[in-house]
Amino acid sequence: MTESTRRENRLRRAAATQGFKLRKSRRRDPGAPDCGRWCLINEHRNAVVLENVDLDRVEAWLNLPWAEKLKWAFRGDAAPGTLEVPKTASEQD
Numbered sequence: 001m002t003e004s005t006r007r008e009n010r011l012r013r014a015a016a017t018q019g020f021k022l023r024k025s026r027r028r029d030p031g032a033p034d035c036g037r038w039c040l041i042n043e044h045r046n047a048v049v050l051e052n053v054d055l056d057r058v059e060a061w062l063n064l065p066w067a068e069k070l071k072w073a074f075r076g077d078a079a080p081g082t083l084e085v086p087k088t089a090s091e092q093d
Contacts, residue, residue, distance in 0.1 A: 011055060014062050019044055022058060 008024075015022040021041045038058050040050040050061055061069075 007055065011058055011062065015040060015058075018062065020049060020062075025052075 008022075012022045019042065021043050023039050023041065025037045025039070037052045038050070038055060039048060039052065040058055040061065041047070042049050050058060
């Protein structure tokens with residue numbers, strides 16, 4: 001099992017613990033904009049929480065405190081999948 005597979009499985013478990021489902025895009029065309037990207041779904045509300053993001057963004061969002069997640073859930077001006085997740089260490093450079 002590779003390190004990336006371990007990370008995917010760990011994040012899937014973390015998402016399931018919080019009531020979400022983590023899904024990878026099924027696109028296999030390397031030129032497609034969502035190839036290798038991820039989507040986080042709230043299973044109880046059948047709503048997309050994050051869409052077309054990389055695993056770093058998913059991990060950052062899953063690590064946010066619930067109070068921060070709730071702020072975004074009740075914002076009327078934010079469309080699903082447009083949440084501003086804190087930047088990862090590699091993105092801040």
